[in-house]
Amino acid sequence: MSYQTAEETALLLYQLLENSNQKRGRVSEATIRRLSGRTLLRNKFLEDLKGCLEDIGLILIELHRGGFGLMRASLLEGAPAITAKKYMKDELATLNNGVTNDDLFEKIRSQLEDPVNEADDS
CATH class of the missing domain: 1.10.10 (Arc Repressor Mutant, subunit A)
Structure with missing residues (x-):
């Protein structure tokens, strides 16, 4: 070939x-x-x-x-819209308050490393 x-x-x-x-x-x-x-x-x-x-x-x-x-x-054409305004109110407030965002990003990183969350994606 x-x-x-x-x-x-x-x-x-x-x-x-x-x-x-x-x-x-x-x-x-x-x-x-x-x-x-x-x-x-x-x-x-x-x-x-x-x-x-x-x-x-x-x-x-x-x-x-x-x-x-x-x-x-x-397959994504009929998928519901997910907006930061609707689903990330707390995170957006943290980002906009001018304070260090290290805690926010550490929280997100810990969710990525959580095997329970990975199993939910299957």
């Missing part, structure tokens, strides 16, 4: 998602390497691939545990 361009690989990933009859799914690095004809996925190629996928309405996200998430951008 010869090298495929980022655009050609994006089209193949689109077809993969179509053939799966799913709106989202996980794709391994091995699958992307196979579809692209590459043995190594360089950052530049992945950036170009993400751009080409966005052009055809797909989003590719690298996952912490390896591989990538692939989903249709249209």
